[in-house]
Amino acid sequence: MDRSIPSSDVDGEMIHAEVVNSLDRISKLPKDVLLKVLSKLSMEEVLRTSVLSKRWVDVWKETSHLYLDMRKIAKAQVLLPEVSHQAARSVTKIIKDHRGYLERCIIYHDALQCEDGVFESWIQSLVNVKHIKHLKLENLFDNDGRPITRSNVTLDLPPKLFSHPDLISLFLDKYNLEAPHAFNSCWSLKDLRLIDVSAETEVFNAVLVSCPSLEVLALKISCHKNSGTLKIENHNLKFLFLSCLGIEGLNVSSPNLDILSIEYLSCDKENCVTASPRLHSHRNYWAAGHCFVHTSYNISCPHQGEVSIAHKVMLSGFIDRMKMLALMSVSVDLTNAKEVEMLREVLAAWPEPMKEVEIVLKSNNAAGKESESSIEITRSTLWEETKPFPNDEFRVYGVYLSNFSGSKEEFALASSMITHGTVISMMMITPSSSSTINNKSKIKAGIAKLKKLPKFHEYLHIRCSDADLVEPSLW
Numbered sequence: 001m002d003r004s005i006p007s008s009d010v011d012g013e014m015i016h017a018e019v020v021n022s023l024d025r026i027s028k029l030p031k032d033v034l035l036k037v038l039s040k041l042s043m044e045e046v047l048r049t050s051v052l053s054k055r056w057v058d059v060w061k062e063t064s065h066l067y068l069d070m071r072k073i074a075k076a077q078v079l080l081p082e083v084s085h086q087a088a089r090s091v092t093k094i095i096k097d098h099r100g101y102l103e104r105c106i107i108y109h110d111a112l113q114c115e116d117g118v119f120e121s122w123i124q125s126l127v128n129v130k131h132i133k134h135l136k137l138e139n140l141f142d143n144d145g146r147p148i149t150r151s152n153v154t155l156d157l158p159p160k161l162f163s164h165p166d167l168i169s170l171f172l173d174k175y176n177l178e179a180p181h182a183f184n185s186c187w188s189l190k191d192l193r194l195i196d197v198s199a200e201t202e203v204f205n206a207v208l209v210s211c212p213s214l215e216v217l218a219l220k221i222s223c224h225k226n227s228g229t230l231k232i233e234n235h236n237l238k239f240l241f242l243s244c245l246g247i248e249g250l251n252v253s254s255p256n257l258d259i260l261s262i263e264y265l266s267c268d269k270e271n272c273v274t275a276s277p278r279l280h281s282h283r284n285y286w287a288a289g290h291c292f293v294h295t296s297y298n299i300s301c302p303h304q305g306e307v308s309i310a311h312k313v314m315l316s317g318f319i320d321r322m323k324m325l326a327l328m329s330v331s332v333d334l335t336n337a338k339e340v341e342m343l344r345e346v347l348a349a350w351p352e353p354m355k356e357v358e359i360v361l362k363s364n365n366a367a368g369k370e371s372e373s374s375i376e377i378t379r380s381t382l383w384e385e386t387k388p389f390p391n392d393e394f395r396v397y398g399v400y401l402s403n404f405s406g407s408k409e410e411f412a413l414a415s416s417m418i419t420h421g422t423v424i425s426m427m428m429i430t431p432s433s434s435s436t437i438n439n440k441s442k443i444k445a446g447i448a449k450l451k452k453l454p455k456f457h458e459y460l461h462i463r464c465s466d467a468d469l470v471e472p473s474l475w
Helices: 007-027 031-038 042-051 070-074 081-097 120-129 202-207 310-317 319-324 337-348 368-383 408-419 437-452
Strands: 066-070 104-109 132-140 169-177 191-199 216-223 229-233 237-247 249-253 259-265 272-275 294-297 328-334 353-360 397-406 423-431 461-466
Touching: 031 191, 066 070, 066 081, 066 191, 070 081, 070 104, 081 104, 081 120, 104 120, 104 408, 120 132, 169 202, 202 216, 202 229, 216 229, 237 249, 237 310, 259 310, 310 337, 328 337, 337 353, 397 408, 408 437, 423 437, 437 461
Parallel strands: 066 104, 104 132, 132 169, 169 191, 191 216, 216 237, 229 249, 237 259, 249 272, 294 328, 328 353, 353 397, 397 423, 423 461
Antiparallel strands: 259 294
16 A cells, blocks of 8 residues: 655645755856845855855856955954964955956955965955955954054055056055055056054155045044155045144145045144135134034036036945034035035935034026026925925034025025024025125025024024124014
8 A cells, every 4th residue: 555645745845846946046047147146145145155056156256346354254353363364364265266357355354464474465466466446455453362443563565566557446444554665656546545544744645646546535544753744736636534643734735626524633724735726615614723623525516417426435435434524514506406416415414413514605607508407406306395405304503605695596495494494503694795786685685584484493593794684673
C-alpha cells in the first residue's frame, strides 16, 4: 500500500520551490540591473551576495561604490593591533578583487595602516590603477585603540600621489600633513575637503597653489605654529568653508565665489582680507576683533537655470556642518523663480531656528523675457497666501531685507514671513540707496500695510532703517 504524502510536506516543497524559482529569476536579470540592486545595500550585504550562487560570485566586483569601514569589517568598535591588521588585509583584498569602473570609495581605518605602508598602497591602487573619481579617507583611532580628537597621524606620502587626472574630489579627515608634495600637480581636483587636518601654514598654502581648478574647498584645519597668513587665491572657487586655528591672517581672492561660510578664525579682523565681489553682505559679523560664525551666499543660476555646484554642496549633506552657523546673508533675485526656489531650499535645510538672516534683494531693472516669465511662476507657486515661506518648520529671530525697492515680490515675501510665523522677533527693512521719491512713497505705504497684518508672533517688531518712511504712530 502506497504511503500518502502529507499535505504539509507537499505545501512545504511548493513553498521551497517558489523561493528557489524566485531567486533564479533575480539571478537571470541583466548585470546592470543586479548592480542597481546592490547599490541599495550596505557594503557588508553586498559582499555576502557572493555566496548566493555562481551567478552572484563576481557581481559585487563591478559595483561603482566601495564603503569600507574597518570597524564593521572586524565587527569591533575598538581595533586592537591584531584585529586591525586582519581588517586591513580584508580591505586590501576587496580593493584588489574589485574590477571594472569604480567611481567612489570611502575608507575608515586606524593609525596602524599609516605606519606600515598599507594606507599608501590603498591610495596608489585606487588612484593610479582603479582611476577613482571620488575618494574619502578618515583616520579613526590611535595606536592604543582610543578615539582621537585631533590630528596625530602624520602622512608621509610620495609626490603627486593625488595628481591623477581622473581624481576630482578628495576628502581627508584627522591627519597631520608633514609636506605638500602628495598634492603636486593636482590640476584636475575640483573638490578638496581637509577636516581636522593639521600642518604648517606654508604647507596648506602650497597645497592650495597645487590645486588651481578647485570649485569646492572646505578647511577645518589647525596650524602648528601661530604664524603666517593662509592664502586662498582661486578664480574657479565657488564654495568655501573655513574653520582655521593657529593662523595669523587670512587672504581670500576668489572673484567667482558664491558661498563663503566661516565657522572660526583665529586671526584678527585687521589681518583678514576677503576679495569676493559676488558676495554682497551688508551685515558686520565681527565684534571685539572676533568673527561670528556666518554664511554669505550669492544665489545664481549661471547656465540657463542650472543649479550651481555651490548650491549642490549646501544641500548634499555638508550643510550639517553649518547648522550652528546661525547667521546668514543671502543675495537673491525675487523675480527669478529658480533663485527663489533655491533660497527656499537653503532656508528649509536648517532644522533649528536661525538667529539672523539677511536677504539682499538684487536690483533687476533690466529684466529680460526669462525673468519676466519667472515673475508669474514665482507669484503662483511661492507667494500663495496659504503657503509659508520657506516651509512650516523654518524659524528665524531676525530678518533683514536689504536693498528694498518696494516691488510686489518683496512685499509678498515680507507678508508671508510675518503672517506665517517665519520671523519671530524683528524684521528690518533697508530701502535701496537708489530709491526715487515715488519709490520711497510706495515703500512707506507698504510698510504701513505690513504693520497692520495679523502677526503670528505677538511681539514681532517691523522696522525701517529710514525713519522718514514710517508713520510716527506706527513706531
